[in-house]
Amino acid sequence: MKKHLILKHSIALVTILVTVCCIFIITVTFFKLPEAQNKRNQKMGFDPITRSRKISYQDFNLGKFGEMMIEMLPQDLAFTVFVPSEEAFKRDLRLSVNDSLKQDKFNDTYAIVSRVLGFSVVPRTLCSVDLRFGEVLSYDSLSGFPLYVSKDVDGMVVVNRIRSEIVDVRKNEIVVHVLDGVIMDADFEQSVSYED
Incomplete structure (x- = not known):
């Protein structure tokens, strides 16, 4: 029992x-x-990796060439634009605000910037929080050029091995990521390369 x-x-x-x-x-x-916040990182001003570094378009200056790129797009459609930084335009394409926007060079500069736009735009919204670390996504740009997009350890976007400096700048339906380089195919790169 x-x-x-x-x-x-x-x-x-x-x-x-x-x-x-x-x-x-x-x-x-x-x-x-709720996730626990790291108090040390908050005091230093760093965002956790899982958070998006969102900057409004009004609070950020893309530079003249970046502004030209954004103005070429319709503002009411969803796009993701990988804009080169002002330094990247100068270093990789030899475009400077003081010289390249003069009246005699403006048409050539506009053609170069519009060509870069074709390589750098994806017709959909892609924020840094949409990406997972270690995962590589493939998209076609407006010109059909393949873009391989991933996320770095610190949450920054990497496109075709070019790292971003700023992510998730928004203007209406457009998301802008500022890159430390210019996305271009081999033919265009050869046409703008320095003569040795």
Whole structure:
């Protein structure tokens, strides 16, 4: 008779444990607990990797060439633009604001910037939070040039091995990522390369 009583108590104990575990799993699944914030990083002004570094378009200066690129696009459609930084335009394309926007060179500069735009725009919204670290996504730009987009350890976007400096700048439906380089195919790169 004692064996029968012990067996009943062990079944009751297992049933209680299973019930408590199920309640815990349901609670964690449906009622997500807030993530713990790293107080040290908050004091220093760093955002956690999982957060997007969102900057409004009004608070950020893309430079003259970046502005030209954005103005070429319709503002009411979703695009992601990988804009070269002002330094990248100068270093990689030899475009300077003081010289390249003069009246006699403006048409050539506009043609170069519009060509870069064709390589640098994806017809959809792609924010840094949409990417996972270690995952490489492939998109075709407006010109059909393949873009391989990934996310770096610190949350910055990398496109065709060119790292971003600023991510997730928004203007209406357009998302802008500022890159430390210019996306271009081999033919265009050869046509703008320095003569040795």
